[in-house]
Amino acid sequence: xxxxxxxxxxxxxxxxxxxxxxxxxxxxxxxxxxxxxxxxxxxxxxxxxxxxxxxxxxxxxxxxxxxxxxxxxxxxxxxxxxxxxxxxxxxxxxxxxxxxxxxxxxxxxxxxxxxxxxxxxxxxxxxxxxxxxxxxxxxxxxxxxxxxxxxxxxxxxxxxxxxxxxxxxxxxxxxxxxxxxxxxxxxxxxxxxxxxxxxxxxxxxxxxxxxxxxxxxxxxxxxxxxxxxxxxxxxxxxxxxxxxxxxxxxxxxxxxxxxxxxxxxxxxxxxxxxxxxxxxxxxxxxxxxxxxxxxxxxxxxxxxxxxxxxxxxxxxxxxxxxxxxxxxxxxxxxxxxxxxxxxxxxxxxxxxxxxxxxxxxxxxxxxxxxxxxxxxxxxxxxxxxxxxxxxxxxxxxxxxxxxxxxxxxxxxxxxxxxxxxxxxxxxxxxxxxxxxxxxxxxxxxxxxxxxxxxxxxxxxxxxxxxxxxxxxxxxxxxxxxxxxxxxxxxxxxxxxxxxxxxxxxxxxxxxxxxxxxxxxxxxxxxxxxxxxxxxxxxxxxxxxxxxxxxxxxxxxxxxxxxxxxxxxxxxxxxxxxxxxxxxxxxxxxxxxxxx
Amino acid sequence: xxxxxxxxxxxxxxxxxxxxxxxxxxxxxxxxxxxxxxxxxxxxxxxxxxxxxxxxxxxxxxxxxxxxxxxxxxxxxxxxxxxxxxxxxxxxxxxxxxxxxxxxxxxxxxxxxxxxxxxxxxxxxxxxxxxxxxxxxxxxxxxxxxxxxxxxxxxxxxxxxxxxxxxxxxxxxxxxxxxxxxxxxxxxxxxxxxxxxxxxxxxxxxxxxxxxxxxxxxxxxxxxxxxxxxxxxxxxxxxxxxxxxxxxxxxxxxxxxxxxxxxxxxxxxxxxxxxxxxxxxxxxxxxxxxxxxxxxxxxxxxxx
Numbered sequence: 001x002x003x004x005x006x007x008x009x010x011x012x013x014x015x016x017x018x019x020x021x022x023x024x025x026x027x028x029x030x031x032x033x034x035x036x037x038x039x040x041x042x043x044x045x046x047x048x049x050x051x052x053x054x055x056x057x058x059x060x061x062x063x064x065x066x067x068x069x070x071x072x073x074x075x076x077x078x079x080x081x082x083x084x085x086x087x088x089x090x091x092x093x094x095x096x097x098x099x100x101x102x103x104x105x106x107x108x109x110x111x112x113x114x115x116x117x118x119x120x121x122x123x124x125x126x127x128x129x130x131x132x133x134x135x136x137x138x139x140x141x142x143x144x145x146x147x148x149x150x151x152x153x154x155x156x157x158x159x160x161x162x163x164x165x166x167x168x169x170x171x172x173x174x175x176x177x178x179x180x181x182x183x184x185x186x187x188x189x190x191x192x193x194x195x196x197x198x199x200x201x202x203x204x205x206x207x208x209x210x211x212x213x214x215x216x217x218x219x220x221x222x223x224x225x226x227x228x229x230x231x232x233x234x235x236x237x238x239x240x241x242x243x244x245x246x247x248x249x250x251x252x253x254x255x256x257x258x259x260x261x262x263x264x265x266x267x268x269x270x271x272x273x274x275x276x277x278x279x280x281x282x283x284x285x286x287x288x289x290x291x292x293x294x295x296x297x298x299x300x301x302x303x304x305x306x307x308x309x310x311x312x313x314x315x316x317x318x319x320x321x322x323x324x325x326x327x328x329x330x331x332x333x334x335x336x337x338x339x340x341x342x343x344x345x346x347x348x349x350x351x352x353x354x355x356x357x358x359x360x361x362x363x364x365x366x367x368x369x370x371x372x373x374x375x376x377x378x379x380x381x382x383x384x385x386x387x388x389x390x391x392x393x394x395x396x397x398x399x400x401x402x403x404x405x406x407x408x409x410x411x412x413x414x415x416x417x418x419x420x421x422x423x424x425x426x427x428x429x430x431x432x433x434x435x436x437x438x439x440x441x442x443x444x445x446x447x448x449x450x451x452x453x454x455x456x457x458x459x460x461x462x463x464x465x466x467x468x469x470x471x472x473x474x475x476x477x478x479x480x481x482x483x484x485x486x487x488x489x490x491x492x493x494x495x496x497x498x499x500x501x502x503x504x505x506x507x508x509x510x511x512x513x514x515x516x517x518x519x520x521x522x523x524x525x526x527x528x529x530x531x532x533x534x535x536x537x538x539x540x541x542x543x544x545x546x547x548x549x550x551x552x553x554x555x556x557x558x559x560x561x562x563x564x565x566x567x568x569x570x571x572x573x574x575x576x577x578x579x580x581x582x583x584x585x586x587x588x589x590x591x592x593x594x595x
Numbered sequence: 596x597x598x599x600x601x602x603x604x605x606x607x608x609x610x611x612x613x614x615x616x617x618x619x620x621x622x623x624x625x626x627x628x629x630x631x632x633x634x635x636x637x638x639x640x641x642x643x644x645x646x647x648x649x650x651x652x653x654x655x656x657x658x659x660x661x662x663x664x665x666x667x668x669x670x671x672x673x674x675x676x677x678x679x680x681x682x683x684x685x686x687x688x689x690x691x692x693x694x695x696x697x698x699x700x701x702x703x704x705x706x707x708x709x710x711x712x713x714x715x716x717x718x719x720x721x722x723x724x725x726x727x728x729x730x731x732x733x734x735x736x737x738x739x740x741x742x743x744x745x746x747x748x749x750x751x752x753x754x755x756x757x758x759x760x761x762x763x764x765x766x767x768x769x770x771x772x773x774x775x776x777x778x779x780x781x782x783x784x785x786x787x788x789x790x791x792x793x794x795x796x797x798x799x800x801x802x803x804x805x806x807x808x809x810x811x812x813x814x815x816x817x818x819x820x821x822x823x824x825x826x827x828x829x830x831x832x833x834x835x836x837x838x839x840x841x842x843x844x845x846x847x848x849x850x851x852x853x854x855x856x857x858x859x860x861x862x863x864x865x866x867x868x869x870x871x872x873x874x875x876x877x878x879x880x881x882x883x884x885x886x887x888x889x890x891x892x893x894x895x896x897x898x899x
Contacts, residue, residue, distance in 0.1 A: 085619065304857035325861045381664030384680050443842070447854040450842045451682055458662040471755055471841045 016103040065526040081159040081233060101295040101571070102594030104318035105307050109273050109300050111475065112257035115243045116193050119203045120512070121494070121582035124240055125320070126277045126298040128586035129266035130176070131243030132286075134186055134222075135165060135234060136387035139585035140577050142344065144497060149234040150390040152262070153181060153244060153286075154222075154433065163537065167222040169548065173286035175246050175263045181286075188212060188247035190224075190237075200483075206505035207236040228533045231540065232501040237307075239496040240584040265589040274300055277368035285589075292575075292592040311568065316347045318576065319568040324387050330568050341578035342566030343387050345397035348494040350383055350452060350560040350582065353516040355486050361517075366430040367555035370488075371412025371422035373463045374456070377559040378416075382455055389562040393508065393548045396562055402545035408551045436464025442486035443469040444477035452490045455560075481516060491517060492563075496583035500544040504528050508551045519556030627890060641757025641880040656689035659845045660895065668739055668862040677683075678864035681854040686864060689845035690872050696846045697827045700761050703821050704826040707765025709773040712786020713815060717803055720780035731777070737770040742825070743832050749840045757846075760839050764829045767821050775818055779811035813891040822886030824877040831873050847873050 105287070115131065118124070133152045137144045149159070156168040194211060195202035214550035215223040226233070246254075249261055260268055266279035279371055281291050287348040299316060301307045310328050311319040312333060319338075320328060327340050352363040352370065361367060367585040378386035392407035394400040407413050414420055428434060443453040453469040460467050466487065472480060481489050492512070495503055506512055509528045510520040513559035531543035567578040572594040579585045623734035628635040647654055656676070663683030671678040677686035703851065719730040737745065749763035784807070792802050827847075834848030848855065850869035859866050 127610060305859055310861070311657050312659035323857065325858060375664070378662065382667055385667070385681075445837050447681075447852075447857060451854065454660070454682060454843050455662060458660065469842050471837075 002296040009323045021251070038546040040114075049248055052393060064192055081165060081229075081231065083156075083158040092291055095594075096292055096574075096592050097594060098292050098592065099294040100292070100591075100595065101297065102318070102588060102591055102593065103297045103299065103316045104320045105299040105301045105310060105316050107300075107304075107307070107321050108302055108474075111478075113201070114256040115241050115258045116189075116245075116256070118200060118201045118241075120469050124317060124583050125586050126271075127262075127268070128240055128243070128281055129291075129296055129588060130260055130268050131262035131264040131587075132173060132181065133238065133240070133242055134189075134244060135238045136240070137238045137426035137579070137584045139393065139590065140575065140586070142577050144235075144238075144579060144581075144584060145499075146232065146235045149238045153186070158575050164473075165227045166226045166227070169222065170286050171219045171220050174284050175261050175262050176267050176513040177246070177284065178284075179246055179248065180219070181244060181263045182219040182245040182247075183222040184219070185244050186222045187214040187216050187385050188250045189242065192245065192250055192400050197460060200243075201513070203506060204239065204241060204502070206236050206238075206509065207239075207502060209505070212549070216594050219546045225519070229535055230501070230532065231501045231535055231537075232497075232532070235497045235499050238584070239502070240495060240582055243549055265587055266293075266296055275301060289587070291587075293588065295313075296588065300417045311570075315574050317570045318486065320582075322387055322566055324564070327566050333566075335571075338568050339571050339573075340566065340568050343578055344566070344578065345389060345395060346494070346563055346565035346580045347389070347395055347496070347498055348492065348563045348565065350379065350461060350490065350563070352456060352560065353481070353486075353491060354556065355484055355488070356517050356519055356556070357484060358487060360431060360433055360437065362553060363431045364511075365427040366410045366433065367558070368458060369424035369427040369431070369463055370465070371558045372414070372427070373459050374560055375411075375416040375459055379455060384561050384563045387564040389564075391562045392446060392552050392559060393422070393497045393557075394500070394503065399499065399541060400500055400503075400548070402548045406545065406549060406554065410549060412555055413552065421462050427500060428463060428465075436466060438466045438468070439487040441467045442472040442477060442480050442489040443471045445471055445473050447494065449477075450490065450491065451489065452560075456488070456490055484516070484518070490560075492514075494581055494583065496581055498580075500528070500540070500547065501532050504547065504551070507557065515556065517534045517556035519554050523551065524551045524554070597884050600878050619811040621669055621792070624639070627886070631886040631889060632712075633882050634889070637879040637882035637886065640875060641826070641883060644694050644698060644708035644876060644879070647691055647697045651692045651695055654746035655685070655691045657685035659689045659692040659721040660843045661685065666857065670862075671864055678862065679725040680850070680865050681804070681858060682863070686687070686868055688849070689850060690847065690868055693845045693847045693850065693869070693872065696757065696840060696844060696878075697830065697873075698829040700764060701823040701826045701880070702759045704768065704830075705822045707762065708768035709815060709819050711765070712769045713776050713811075715769065716773040716776025716778075717807060717811070720777040720784065720805070721784065721799065721803060722856055727777075732772070732823050734773050735771040737767070738774075742767050742829060746835065747838060750833060755838050757844065759835055760830055763833070764826045767829065768825065772815065772818055772822075774780050775814050776811055778812055780807055780893060783810045815889060817884055820880060820887050828877050839876075853868050 043507055043556060049479055106122055107127050108122050110126065111118065112119065113127060115123060115127060134154050135149050136152045136449055137146045138150050141148050153169050155170050157165055157167045159165050162571065167186070169181070169183060169186070175181060190208060190211065191214060192200065193202055193204060194208040195205040210226045210228050210233065212227040215225065217223060224233075242261060245256065249256070254261070265282055265287075267282050268277065269280050270276075270278040277296075279296040281294050285291065287454070299310065302311060304321075304323065307316075307319065307321055308330065309464075310316045312329065319326065322330065324343060325466045327342075330338060331340050352374075354367055356362045376390055379388070380386065389396045390404055392410070393414060396404060396407075401407070404495060408415060411423075425434075428436065441453045441456060442542070443449050450471065451467065453467075455467065457467045458579060470486075480486050481491065489570045493507070504512070504524075505528075507514050508520065509515070510525050514519075527543055527547035527550060531540045532546060534540040564576065565580055565582075569576060574592050574594050576588065576591045577585065623792070624817065663679070666679045666683040667681055669679040673708050675685050675687065677690060679685055680689075702849055708882060715730055715734070719727045719801070740748070746763040749766055750759055753759040753762060786864045789802060792806050797805070825880040830839055830846065832850030834846045835852040837852065840846035841850055847869040851866055851873075855869070
């Protein structure tokens, strides 16, 4: 009698293992996702909880520093440059516990160490503790503007006639190699950033167009002479990017991409690519008693799930790159063991850049049509996961924005509708491409940018444009962007200061380093110059608003959405305030752990 | 049917033969199912996959690229059987369309590896001497690299894209096929009928084409079926690593990577369903390959 199948086919060990292995594929696949990449430029573009109510900031946010609210955008500040009197360094509260080890994460390695030549938080966040600034935004206030600028290496300054600023430096500051920090270092640093000799790629070089010269009468005094009044000078100088380099290092041709020598509260002990930055307290730091921390470790964790697990498991103290979904899930889990700072309006936005040296992108009607075809409600829903904002070129929640009503009068920024899409089709018809055309979208690898491209691709179909994503690894994508080797380049940008000089100087005026479409107009440039020298804030605001509308109408860069920022930290992490961007207040020298 | 002379004409004879073949096929099929129920089940799954791939437009409920900002992260429901992803795209429809990509990768990549591997293996064994030595050292060199590492290296040279992935996956499987075909060819070359063919004046190409290849075909078929699963998994792995099928193509591996990892706590269906699809496909191909080996391999035929 024939045996049953199951009796006949006893499962051999090899077969069993193979079967088990294959069955495990799904589970392994799911587990493998822990190796995925996350390429967001900043948390400001980080998405929120699925189907979460945008305004539903968890109650735990109330435990966050009070400044981490909408008030963070109430900036703009002083009409004129104001002198500062020397103030004593604030003494720590009695309950400060020294010697802690602060650990947090970033989502990828920095391209190099050079703070002056980069614009990614991957450089700024891990390396800021190594450096000192001349002036800085108050790290314990989320409000960033000229009113919140305080000295760091500068203990005070005086302003003469709005055309001359004299900084008085701390005399006891030293670089980590033991050399004293002098006025020559400040001069060399800002001259390097201004990049008059074109020796580096300096994204923020236009910020210092008003600086005529820098003098160093002695080792502790720096005189900045201006060629015109520059109301935003201090805000420009306070950006976390302006770390002071040694003039000797600059003169000796030190490779700042590979070497580092700062005067900050932490010394870089070790950097293992793809793994971590390890820093220990600088015993010779010029502010006595600081930093409170003994160590800082910044882990490089590309995968979102791993970042989440690291924080949940206690391997990190701050969840810097939390998405809104992460933040809310984490707060559900951690309850009062964690604090959610935010979400708050951030200096981050999504945009589409056009290569106007290629047809038909040199035709304003085509760019306008693309702008009209973008459903910005959908952008906020799918790109910012519901926690985002409509706006133009200025932060829509800031004081410089022309306001949503004015922005939405610009044809390409009108509220999305079928009629607008039909209008866009007419523009294409008038531009001689009634049947649309094919083009590629330069797409930086990673879900953030790939999704951004898919959103554009999907919306462009409505007007007959057939776009294909051209996915490039991050470094290659940057290279293609900088060499203008693209048709369309969607990019998420972040910037340090919501100030017309900073923003337009970096993105929109003629010759701006990140004006990737290379479109500008004399009207915009003239308005830029006027507002840049205008000392009366309301007048400057009016000029900035006109400048924004004029620039929007060029469609060199189409803004799709503005995003929110947030941070989760363990409740024992004290004296850390989330700022609306990732580029300032990253030294954590006053942070301490209540353990 | 039968002529007045009592002879059956040629057309009718062909019909009769076909009917006879069909009548033999069904019992064979039944026998196959009885002896290999798992293999039969795997065959059925593969058949479903092929039907889904061919009729993706019919079986899907949404366009796989369609973004819906109002439906992001929707949980599985009657509207979206497998839920939606971070862009509001229907996961079920993307998996259905993803079947096309997986089968396309499987068929073409396996085709490349089988054709190239068979040629290399047969030539290597037949020619012997320095040709064999050189070809086998190349095969050894390719064997030295882990499959996925070699595929990554090839993709990094060729660039990203579905065709590049297919080429890479095909190339990395060539050594295995070449080695098996070489071994089989060497054993076939020692058979008396090969000597007989030479004695009858057959030239080398005829000997290879008519006498050697047909006799090494069984292990090649088994390798091919097993290779399907490997190819699908390799494509998924490359896509997962970000160098495979580019967006917006709904590759299963791509669906598993990127946003799926980011939102796995909030929308686990984004990872679960593509993972299940990969598992089922690879499992089915492996079981089918096992069953085919049991059927075709004379050493296993009839054994329990």
